[in-house]
Amino acid sequence: MSYQVLARKWRPKTFREMAGQNHVLKALVNALDHDRLHHAYLFTGTRGVGKTTIARILAKCLNCEVGVSSEPCGQCNACVAINEGRFVDLLEVDAASRTKVEDTREILDNVQYTPSQGRYKVYLIDEVHMLSSSSFNALLKTLEEPPAHVKFLLATTDPQKLPATILSRCLQFNLKNLTPERIVDYLKTVLEHEMVQYDESSLWLLGRAADGSMRDALSLTDQAIAFGSGKLGEADVRQMLGTIDHNSVYRLIEALAGSDGAALLAVVADLAEMGADFPGVISELLVVMHRLAVAQTVPDGLDNSLGDRAKIIDLASKLAAEDVQFYYQIALAGRRDMGFAPDPRAGLEMLLLRMLAFKPQGVIDGPRQTLARPVAAVAEAAAPVKKPQTLDAAADAPSNIVDDVVVSTAKSYDDVTAAAAVPSREDVSTPVESPKSSSNAMLNVQENTVAIAERELAVKQVAAPPPKVVTPPVVETVHVAAEKVDPVEKPVAVSELPQPPVASKPVFTHEKIPFTSLNNAVWREQFDAFQLPGMLGSVAGHCQIAALTASSVAFNIDAANAALLNDRHVERLGELLSEYFGAPLAITVNIGDVAYETPAAFKQRCLDERLVVAKHALRTDVLVNRIIEEFDGVLDEESVRLVD
Template sequence: MTYQVLARKWRPKAFDQLVGQPHVVTALVNALDTGRLHHAYLFTGTRGVGKTTLARILAKSINCETGITSRPCGKCRACTEIDAGRFVDLLEVDAATNTKVDEMRELLDTAQYMPVSGRFKVYIIDEVHMLSRHAFNSMLKTLEEPPEHVKFILATTDPQRLPVTVLSRCLQFNLKSLSPPALAGHLKHVLEAEAIPFEEPALAMLAKAAAGSVRDSLSLTDQSIAYGSGRITAPQVAEMLGAVGADLVWPLLERVAAGDGPGALEASERIAERGLSCDQALQDMGSILHRVAVAQMGGAPEAGDPEAPRVRALAEALDAGRVQVFYQIALLGRRDLPLAPDEFAGLDMAVMRMLSFAGAGTAAAAHVAGEPTAAARPSGGGAAATVRSVSSAAPPVPAAAPVPVPDAPAVRAFEGDWPAFVEVEALTGMAGLLARHAELASHDGNHFQLVLPEASRMYAERLYQDKLKAELLARFGPGVRVSVRVGETSGASVAAVRNSDAQRRLESATQSIETDPFVRELVDGMGAQVVSSSIKPATEPQGEATDTGRGKP
């Protein structure tokens, strides 16, 4: 008997066999059970998620000899002929090869004739977005008011290219791409039924490579069965796909997190030695970093995830800021790979960028890696291979003479007058904005408790507090704490006083202009008008401009 590929053998023949589309199946089943059938359906979604399969099942449901049902028998002549692709009242058209208006008119001319053997004449038009504009126009009237015995089922991967006039005439269902765990579960079910031995990590790799497509996942499974001589193993699948594999990516990221420069470059070199895809390596690093970021935000790992402990460990080893930086470096590294001398150099440079933010070569990184803090990191002037081959037996370099460190500024005590402190210190940027708009609610030791009016709520953000805390640390020494709340104020903040003074001077200037004899003569005698918005005080004291901007860090 001729071998039938898995994608065809396991093509669903009933609604309950369809994988990963419960929202569509539920709507269609309810419509069939209640007899509320639409005359035109549009199924959208990426390749291999079940658009034409769903169309054929729907055609069976409305033509089954047992009656219109959501559970076609699969045994009557209509069901078997539809499954075999020879049902005379089911017309499947590939719009990619029948794009012209004449072909569409010829097809629609047959719609007026009654079905030969079925209850309905069903037109399935695949990749309908490929039709020409004139072909769409020719089908609009028939699509809007078809004969009672005609049903249209359209399928497309690109619904944005369909005219609005077509979309408005159809009942639209969007089929989702399947998640890797859902695809892996489906593959497991298929392989167990086929009695083919497999390793679950291999299924996870196949599901990820399929990018949400059931058909692609089954085709890749067929390929891996042939590649592994009837057995599916993780190493063979990784080799077939050119995948990097968790055994290489995880050590690389863990070395980067520890600031272990030589170890990270060695892990990168192992990827190069196997001739694996550097783009895939960076993509996998980005995927892991995304999971780490989710874990840092309190997200729960997927059930049964074998890598969950490593994700948690990496989430604890890295702060959130560095995870975001590493993720961005991985994305930009993929973008820059075509511009690199070769893709392995591009991967090396992306890893070294991460190391520069991880603190590789510093005393802290050496402590994490278990190395003496005096060990110096090789300079980046040579090629990556040269950096890796530096001998640990190189002659010692004489220590440089110590550079004199200037004395730290003297630490002083806060005297309790917040406005006077702000005026004297003339703080700038974000620290200055928060200091000028806030009032000192209380001061206990080195704990500054500030309060902001509701109109200045924006300055309560963490970044403003951190900038002000840094300024206070420089002046009052370690142990300074800053807390900010929004509430009622007395209007005694530096900004409020400045704004009040500015308003008073503006009112005084306006009154002076309006009472000026010459101005009064122009207004009364010549009908002139005073433009209030153009009036400004004659002088504005230094540094007393109103504070309205957000400032710079």
């Protein structure tokens, strides 16, 4: 007897022999056993999943001489004739072979004639969506008024292409792709019957290559038996299918988990020796990465469809979830770029080394751009450009480390000290601000008392110079003390300095600010300390100090913001400030020039600067730049937001 191909020999002859599609079989068995048959069935699903096999079994069920049932006898003339493909009342039409379009039409035109041999005339139309429009019309006409002796069994891989008029007249069954597990099970049964030796791993390869189709699985098995001279070995099957040894992929992943570059290259060398298809290796890597991610995220969702569940779970425990995601992304990009690589092997090697080089955890050890910069470093960086230098700030590092360069008006250490020792109204040098403040503004000299207070603070600082300040401060600007508060130049914007931007920030002090310390710098930067509520806070935020006496503060507010101001605000401001400083204060607010930066403007500038700093940090961040380079990305700076 000549060799009969497995797909044909093992084509199921009863519903019971079918592998899978239980949801369809159950419905059909019920209909047959309870005599509730529809006149038209539509079986959909990809190729080789059993559409025509089911239809042929159904034809037997309907025409078995023993009677209509879900279990045809298989022995009677009808059953045998159908099995052998020569039953006259089973009219099989393959609509895909369009050579016989007119025949199809003719066949359908003869639908009214009673069956010559069987109980039912069964029309099995495969790939029905490919019928010509005239054939569709003939079919539709019949489906609208089906003769009692006719059954239509339609099959298609593409039900979307069927006219709705046809679809609505059929009972539709969707056949599922067969899982590799089911295919492997079935292959085992077949091979044991056929007494063919096999490695189970070779069956998994075949099961996967069949892509859901039992017919393909059996055809491939036939080929593999021939290829392996009568037996199925994994190496042979792999070679036949041109698939990559999964063990190589697992070894690659092990090497990645162990950050072992040498091992990675060794596996690639092995693959090269085996003549592996390198783009195929990347695809396999992607398949395994996907399974690893499933194993890590939804362990129960991991099937054993590739026969590798245990291995995957083991590997999943060795890798961080973000690494898996990262590797997947790199492999995707690498597969896309494979065509640009000098050769496929180099492409794969670079891809693997890239995974290693950019491994998320690895970056932490690498160079990194941080937002915070030590003040001393900032001050040093500023020195060569002859900008005013810091006198303080480093004193309370690291809390002030992101603060700006503080500009001093002191001529030198000695000057400050001398001036402090002999306080006088004409004193020419005073440190800018209290040590807590972090302004980059030039000194705004206050009334004598205020100036003295500030000098005292400065002296304290000078007495214990911060170790981080290496070079003594250099005098750059001198400001003369004045009776009144003079608006001075706007603060030097940090962003104008030729160095990485650093952001200003308001200081909220829990220590009580003495009235003698009050000046525009304090007002501006420690404004929150006064805890002015609601609308009063908003309005006062636009005010600056125009004049100070021991018992009064005159504020200025610009016209634009004065609209919100009313007498009640002024009154309440007086009450709250008197309460804060513990002394009755006469407060006035006049509409006038506001040359000095107000608390509100300062706050806004702080925010703007922080945004500048954040953008700069992102622009210069090593990791961000690597990601941009790697994925051909663009940093959308407009999307950068401050989070608090």
